[in-house]
Amino acid sequence: MESNRREFIRQTAFTSAGIGLVSIIPSHVWASDPAPSDQINVALVGCRNMGFGDLSQSLSFKEVNCVALCDVDETVLNEKAAEVRTKFNQTPKLYKDFRKMLEQKDIDAVFIGTPDHWHCLITVACLEAGKDVYVEKPMANSIEECNIMVRASQKHKQIVQVGQQQRSGFIFKKAMELIKTGKIGTLRKVNMWANFEYGVGSLIVPDSAVPEGLDYEMWLGPAPERPFNKNRLHGSWRHFWDYGGGLASDWGVHLVDMGLWAKDITTAPEKVLTYAANTFPEKRARETFDTMTICYPKSDFVINYDLTAGLQRGPWDMTYGIAFIGDHATIVTDRSKLTVYPEYDNKTKKLKAEEYKFTEGKESHNEHVRNFLDCIKSRQTPVCPPEIGRAAAMHVHIANIAGRVNEPVLIWDDAKNRFTNSEAANKLITPQYRKPWTLPKY
Ligand SMILES: NC(=O)c1ccc[n+]([C@@H]2O[C@H](COP(=O)([O-])OP(=O)(O)OC[C@H]3O[C@@H](n4cnc5c(N)ncnc54)[C@H](O)[C@@H]3O)[C@@H](O)[C@H]2O)c1
Incomplete structure (x- = not known):
């Protein structure tokens, strides 16, 4: 019933x-x-x-x-x-x-x-x-x-x-309204960054017994069999390719999504340029990259994503953020505030856009x-x-794949579901599920 x-x-x-x-x-x-x-x-x-x-x-x-x-x-x-x-x-x-x-x-x-x-x-x-x-x-x-x-x-x-x-965030809806009604002129670049201490992973600890009450087999599921290590479990699984994509995907999907939304792009990238490295001085429990600069050239603008895990500060004195750069103004935003910085017109001696600040305490999570x-x-x-979730995820997965196969430029053919310039990259499109799990057939 x-x-x-x-x-x-x-x-x-x-x-x-x-x-x-x-x-x-x-x-x-x-x-x-x-x-x-x-x-x-x-x-x-x-x-x-x-x-x-x-x-x-x-x-x-x-x-x-x-x-x-x-x-x-x-x-x-x-x-x-x-x-x-x-x-x-x-x-x-x-x-x-x-x-x-x-x-x-x-x-x-x-x-x-x-x-x-x-x-x-x-x-x-x-x-x-x-x-x-x-x-x-x-x-x-x-x-x-x-x-x-x-x-x-x-x-x-x-x-x-x-x-x-x-x-669903008020801040980002406001940013989109400003961009799409031409308030910052022509959008030329979206620069985004995420640093964060957690991105370097935890201090290394030895493997140990599976904690009581944890069904480790079921936690691993389709991922490869591994000895138990607490650094691969709750929260810190993010730093291992079997389960996550590091800071690149953890924060990357949120940020890149805003760059795509600014031009209503709902498709995978055609070209991704990636620098990816592990340069944090201390060895930590992590496979994913702590240092990346990723460039997504689009037909009429460019999205740049920069991450430096382990640092707490960043551009505009913000740990993470987005700068939407237009001819007439730049919008700088994170989840709690938005500021418009207009350009100055030397000829007319006037600002090219209105100065504007917006803070909205309401929680976008609840709205979503x-x-x-x-x-x-x-x-x-x-x-x-899912189409929008896929578009954002594809952008960060391709950059991570580029780093893993050491191919600074990857060209993606979405219709064929393949990289046209790297067989090594093609091998990372589909995960190998551990039995008895099988990839759903759709
Ligand atoms: N939207 C956001 O801002 C945001 C923020 C944080 C995390 N996330 C996402 O949320 C997800 C979880 O992240 P988290 O930080 O909460 O991780 P977490 O490790 O803290 O929690 C994951 C939970 O899933 C359980 N689990 C694992 N396999 C399971 C299974 N097969 N069946 C039932 N339970 C299972 C674990 O035991 C654990 O309790 C991730 O995809 C992460 O990217 C999103």
Whole structure:
């Protein structure tokens, strides 16, 4: 009967659209408790950090119930279950295996907050089970997994929101408005940077026994078998190619996404120029690069991404940020502030644009989750669908591949899904899944 409940939500949305009603009213403006048919039952896979943040944002809205939590680490699972009980007064069912969880019929939507190497498999499993999905960024850990996720979401027609929450951010929406209404003249460059201490990884520690309560086999999943080392586990998996892409992809997808949005680009890059190195003086537990300069030439502008892990400061005295450089002004922004720096016109003795500052304390993360919930009801496309998640992920994966195969210029043919100038790079398009896991066929 639960699938009927879900179908009801969906049909109500379609019917409303069909008879010409204005799209579904955002539920946070409802005066009273939502009707049972407006309730959304959510589950979370991967509970420790960002996934729990996503879930918590969703539970700040009245119509959302947490009906299931899944984590391969029992300690994390129990701690987060207790937090859901005390903070939100809800008692979800608990699972260590997402496949078992997906048999629970009353789940409408799933948040995926696992490390990147699991995103594709779990997303596809959710879509096949008829669930809507909010999957954290980067959308996947390889080019081919991104392709599969796009095709799977198109086939199953479920709602998929990728966790590039800056797409819902007031600051960045304002930046896009200024750029797209010509306030900074012609956009010529987007320079972005991310430094951060964490990008160099942790101090090296020896391998050790698997902690009690952790299903390490299931944590590894499709990734290669390795002896257990705590530096490859919670949080710090980011620095190992089997599970993540380092600072390049961790922050890169958020930043590059803004450069692409400025010109509404939703496709993979054709050409990527990359310098990639490991130059931090102290040896750390890390395979990914600590120093990179990446250039994405586009037809009428250029995006540059610069990262220097281990440093805490950066251009414009900001650890990370974006400078949108136009003929008439430069917009400098991070997630909390935006400043327009106009150019000076020597002839007219006037500024070429208006000086402008914008700070907005509201949290874009909450807005992004809200957008997902609204789309679950309206069945409209969310602000960051898989096509946009793929475009951003492709930009950073190609740069990482360039560094790994030491090929400073890579040319990508999206139609053929191949690099035209490097066979070594082509070998890194598709990950080799460890048995019994197989790459989904889409
Ligand atoms: N949008 C953002 O701003 C933002 C910020 C931080 C992290 N993230 C993304 O969120 C994801 C998670 O990052 P994190 O920092 O929370 O990682 P984390 O290591 O802190 O948490 C991951 C959790 O997933 C669990 N897990 C691993 N495999 C699992 C499986 N097969 N089934 C169930 N649980 C499993 C782990 O035990 C752990 O509890 C990553 O993709 C990361 O890039 C996004």
